[in-house]
Amino acid sequence: MKTVCPVPYNASDTILLGHGSGGRMSHQLIRDVFRAAFGNPLLDQDHDGCVFAVEAGRMAYSTDTFVVHPLFFKGGNIGDLAVNGTVNDLACCGAVPRYLATGFILEEGLPLTTLQAIVHSMQAAAGKAHVSIVTGDTKVVEHGKCDGIFINTSGVGIVPEGINIAPSRATVGDVVICSGNIGVHGVAIMSARDSLGFETALESDTTALNHITQQLLCTIADVHVLRDPTRGGVGTTLNEIAAAANVAIELDEAALPVPNAVKAASEILGIDPLYIANEGIMLVILPERHAEQALRLLQRFVESKNATTVGRVVASGRATVTLKTVYGNHRTVPMLAGEQLPRIC
Amino acid sequence: MKTVCPVPYNASDTILLGHGSGGRMSHQLIRDVFRAAFGNPLLDQDHDGCVFAVEAGRMAYSTDTFVVHPLFFKGGNIGDLAVNGTVNDLACCGAVPRYLATGFILEEGLPLTTLQAIVHSMQAAAGKAHVSIVTGDTKVVEHGKCDGIFINTSGVGIVPEGINIAPSRATVGDVVICSGNIGVHGVAIMSARDSLGFETALESDTTALNHITQQLLCTIADVHVLRDPTRGGVGTTLNEIAAAANVAIELDEAALPVPNAVKAASEILGIDPLYIANEGIMLVILPERHAEQALRLLQRFVESKNATTVGRVVASGRATVTLKTVYGNHRTVPMLAGEQLPRIC
Numbered sequence: 001m002k003t004v005c006p007v008p009y010n011a012s013d014t015i016l017l018g019h020g021s022g023g024r025m026s027h028q029l030i031r032d033v034f035r036a037a038f039g040n041p042l043l044d045q046d047h048d049g050c051v052f053a054v055e056a057g058r059m060a061y062s063t064d065t066f067v068v069h070p071l072f073f074k075g076g077n078i079g080d081l082a083v084n085g086t087v088n089d090l091a092c093c094g095a096v097p098r099y100l101a102t103g104f105i106l107e108e109g110l111p112l113t114t115l116q117a118i119v120h121s122m123q124a125a126a127g128k129a130h131v132s133i134v135t136g137d138t139k140v141v142e143h144g145k146c147d148g149i150f151i152n153t154s155g156v157g158i159v160p161e162g163i164n165i166a167p168s169r170a171t172v173g174d175v176v177i178c179s180g181n182i183g184v185h186g187v188a189i190m191s192a193r194d195s196l197g198f199e200t201a202l203e204s205d206t207t208a209l210n211h212i213t214q215q216l217l218c219t220i221a222d223v224h225v226l227r228d229p230t231r232g233g234v235g236t237t238l239n240e241i242a243a244a245a246n247v248a249i250e251l252d253e254a255a256l257p258v259p260n261a262v263k264a265a266s267e268i269l270g271i272d273p274l275y276i277a278n279e280g281i282m283l284v285i286l287p288e289r290h291a292e293q294a295l296r297l298l299q300r301f302v303e304s305k306n307a308t309t310v311g312r313v314v315a316s317g318r319a320t321v322t323l324k325t326v327y328g329n330h331r332t333v334p335m336l337a338g339e340q341l342p343r344i345c
Numbered sequence: 346m347k348t349v350c351p352v353p354y355n356a357s358d359t360i361l362l363g364h365g366s367g368g369r370m371s372h373q374l375i376r377d378v379f380r381a382a383f384g385n386p387l388l389d390q391d392h393d394g395c396v397f398a399v400e401a402g403r404m405a406y407s408t409d410t411f412v413v414h415p416l417f418f419k420g421g422n423i424g425d426l427a428v429n430g431t432v433n434d435l436a437c438c439g440a441v442p443r444y445l446a447t448g449f450i451l452e453e454g455l456p457l458t459t460l461q462a463i464v465h466s467m468q469a470a471a472g473k474a475h476v477s478i479v480t481g482d483t484k485v486v487e488h489g490k491c492d493g494i495f496i497n498t499s500g501v502g503i504v505p506e507g508i509n510i511a512p513s514r515a516t517v518g519d520v521v522i523c524s525g526n527i528g529v530h531g532v533a534i535m536s537a538r539d540s541l542g543f544e545t546a547l548e549s550d551t552t553a554l555n556h557i558t559q560q561l562l563c564t565i566a567d568v569h570v571l572r573d574p575t576r577g578g579v580g581t582t583l584n585e586i587a588a589a590a591n592v593a594i595e596l597d598e599a600a601l602p603v604p605n606a607v608k609a610a611s612e613i614l615g616i617d618p619l620y621i622a623n624e625g626i627m628l629v630i631l632p633e634r635h636a637e638q639a640l641r642l643l644q645r646f647v648e649s650k651n652a653t654t655v656g657r658v659v660a661s662g663r664a665t666v667t668l669k670t671v672y673g674n675h676r677t678v679p680m681l682a683g684e685q686l687p688r689i690c
Contacts, residue, residue: 016684022576022622023681027585046589047512048434048572049407051504056401062394063446063499067484089393101408103448103497137409137497141688145412147490152448152482152497154408159396167392227393231367240372244391277367336368339361343486 007032009112017108020140033116034136037123042134050135052099057161060095062086063154069343071118071148073192075203078151079121081279081345084208086153087129091210092226092282094165094217095157097129102136103152108143118149129208131155163217167244169224175291176249176311177284179304180205182234183262186276189344190265198268202261205280212301220294225285228278230345232336235274235321237283239335242319251311251323251333275336277344352377354457362453365485378461379481382468387479395480397444402506405440407431408499414688416463416493418537420548423496424466426624426690429553431498432474436555437571437627439510439562440502442474447481448497453488463494474553476500508562512589514569520636521594521656522629524649525550527579528607531621534689535610543613547606550625557646561629565639570630573623575690577681580619580666582628584680587664596656596668596678620681622689
C-alpha cells in the first residue's frame with residue numbers, strides 16, 4: 001500500500017486548539033494530514049468550497065455524522081465507516097456516488113497518529129468506492145468537549161436516467177431481499193465496548209455497496225426500493241418503508257440471515273437482531289418476477305454472497321411489518337421505540 | 346413571524362439518548378422539530394438522501410462544522426451562523442446557493458426548547474438566503490461528550506456561466522475591497538464568554554451575502570476573488586490569497602474599517618483586529634477599473650454599506666501581505682500562527 005501520510009508524527013504529537021485556528025497550524029494540519037491523504041485536483045482548488053462540472057440530470061445528496069464509540073473496532077474504524085455510510089446512502093438513492101465533503105470535529109489532545117490512521121482509512125474506503133473527497137472543514141474543541149473525533153460526511157452522486165428508487169414504491173407482490181447477514185456491525189461494536197463485557201470474533205461488515213447497486217440497477221429494469229438498514233436495524237427500516245408506501249410487509253423468521261454469533265450476543269444482551277444496526281448490508285425490494293435474477297446477481301459479489309429473500313409486501317392500505325415466526329404464528333414488528341445502544345455509527 | 350415549531354415543549358423536556366436511536370423517538374424528533382421547521386418537498390422525500398434535478402453547468406460544493414461557544418450571542422446563535430456560513434462559502438465560490446444538508450450532534454440533556462430555537466433560526470436564515478434544507482442527520486451523544494450542540498452544514502449551488510472566481514486569480518493592479526467592518530463577529534463572541542470579563546454593545550454581523558455576490562457578479566464582468574475572512578481574519582485570508590496567486594498584497598491601515606468597539610476590545614485583549622474572525626463581511630478583489638462601480642453597488646446593500654477599498658495587489662512573484670501603517674512605514678502581516686480564540690464559529 002502506498003504511504004499517504006508523509007509526516008512521521010510521534011506518539012506524543014497531539015491536536016492542539018491552534019490546529020483549529022484557521023491560521024498557520026490549521027494550514028499545516030491540512031497539508032500534512034488531509035491533503036497528504038485525500039489530495040486530488042478538486043480539493044486542490046484551495047477555496048472555501050470546490051467547483052465541478054455537472055451534466056443535466058438528477059443528483060442525489062446525503063449527509064451523515066459519525067460519532068461511533070470506540071473509534072476503532074474489529075473490521076473498521078470511524079473513518080471508513082464515515083465514507084462507506086454516505087456512499088451507501090447515495091447508492092440507496094439509486095445514485096452513482098461521486099464526491100464527498102468531510103467535516104471533522106477534533107478533541108484537543110487527540111494523537112496525530114490516530115487522526116492519520118483514520119484519515120488513511122477514509123482515503124482507502126473512498127478509493128474502493130471510486131469517490132473523491134473534494135472539500136472539507138476541521139474544528140478543534142477543548143479536551144472534554146467531544147470524544148476524540150466526530151466526522152460528518154456528505155456526498156453527491158448522479159442518478160442515471162430511468163432509475164426511480166423510493167421507499168414509497170414498495171408494492172404488493174414485491175419481495176424483500178436482504179443482501180447479507182443481519183446484526184454484524186452492531187454486535188462488533190458492542191463487543192468492542194469494554195463495559196458490555198463480552199467478546200465475539202465478528203468483525204464489522206462496513207463496506208461500500210455502490211458497485212453492487214450500480215450493477216443491479218443496470219441489469220434489472222424495475223427495482224423499487226433500496227435501503228441500508230443502519231440505526232434501528234432491519235425492523236425499523238422496514239417500518240419506515242411500510243409507512244412511506246402504506247403497505248404491509250411480512251418477514252419470514254426462518255429466512256432471516258442471522259449468524260450464530262449475532263444470535264448468541266442477542267441472547268446475552270437481551271436484544272432482538274431485527275433492531276441491531278447494520279452497515280454492510282442493504283434491503284432490496286422489487287417485483288417477484290425479478291427476484292431470482294437479483295439474488296443471482298447479488299450472490300456473485302463477496303459483500304452480498306449471503307443475499308436471500310426475507311419477506312414480501314403482502315397488502316396495501318395499512319402500514320405494518322409482521323414476522324411469521326418459526327412456529328408458524330405471526331407477531332407485529334414495531335419500530336424500535338427507544339434506544340438499543342447509543343453511538344453505533 | 347409564523348410559528349414553525351408546533352410542539353410546545355416544557356423547559357424540562359430534554360434530548361435523550363433514544364432520540365438518536367433511529368427508532369420511534371428519532372422519528373418523533375425529526376417530525377416535531379426538524380420537519381416542523383424545515384419542511385419542503387425535497388426533505389419530504391423521506392429517504393436516506395434527496396434527489397433533485399440539475400441542469401448542465403458547474404456546481405459548487407462546500408461544508409463547514411459549527412462548534413461556536415456560547416450557543417447564543419448578541420446578533421445570532423449557532424443555527425443562523427451555520428446556515429449563513431455555508432451560504433457565504435458557496436457565494437464566495439461565485440455560486441447561487443441552492444440546497445443545504447445539516448448534520449446535528451446533540452448532547453444528552455440539551456433542552457428541546459433550545460434545539461427548537463436554534464432550528465427556528467436556521468430556517469429563518471435559510472429563508473432569507475433563498476436556500477432549502479433538503480436532507481439531514483441527527484446523532485445524540487452522552488452528557489459530557491459534546492457541548493450542547495454541534496452543527497455541520499454542507500451546501501451545493503450553481504455557478505452561472507462565465508463566472509470564474511478563484512483565489513489564484515488575484516492579479517497585479519487589482520484592488521482589495523472589504524465589504525464591511527472588521528472584527529465584529531469575533532468581538533461579539535468574545536464578549537459573550539463570561540471568562541473574558543468584558544462587555545460590548547457589538548452584535549455579531551452574521552448574515553448571508555449571496556444576494557450581494559449575485560448582484561455583483563451580474564453587474565461586473567470581471568471579479569477575480571471573493572472570500573469571507575472568517576477564522577484567521579482578514580490577515581490570514583489575504584495570506585491565503587497571496588499564496589494561491591503568488592502575489593504581494595498591500596493593505597492601507599488608515600483605510601481599514603475597524604469600529605471603535607473592536608479597537609477597544611483588541612486593546613483590552615491584546616489582539617490584532619486583522620486576525621479576528623468575521624462572519625458578515627467579504628473581501629472582493631477585482632481590477633481597479635471596476636472598483637468604483639463595485640463599491641457603489643456594495644454600498645447600496647445594508648449589509649455592505651461600509652464597503653471600502655482597503656488595499657491592492659502590488660506585485661507578483663512573491664506571496665506576501667504588508668500593511669502600510671498610519672505612520673507611513675510598512676510591516677509584514679503574516680498568517681495567524683497559533684490560536685487567537687477557539688470556537689468562534
